Amino acid sequence: TLEAIGGETAWGNPKTTQRLIDSVKDAGFNSIRLPVAWFDHSDTNTCEIDADWIARVKEVVDYCINDSMYVIINIHWDHGWLENRVNSANQSKVNERQNAY
Secondary structure (H helix, E strand, O other): OEOOOOOOOOOOOOOOOHHHHHHHHHOOOOEEEEEEOOHHHEOOOOOOEOHHHHHHHHHHHHHHHHOOOEEEEEOOOHHHOOOOOOOOOOHHHHHHHHHHO
């Protein structure tokens, strides 16, 4: 997962490789849900996402495309920055961050 706090392998998952994606394809699947977090990989002031992180996400997506698979990029939790935080006081900052991501 590209959502784990502390890095891609923090929850005990292996680093995603082309071989891993190939094995999913070989098992008969034609799509991958890819959980991705952006918050911990972006500047809190500008909302700019770290270039190395974007490159890693693209690399994993490309593994799937290489196998003619569909990819669902899922911003599922993303450090919880949206939970109970959408209100009139911070709506513009939330909108800015969502647009950046």
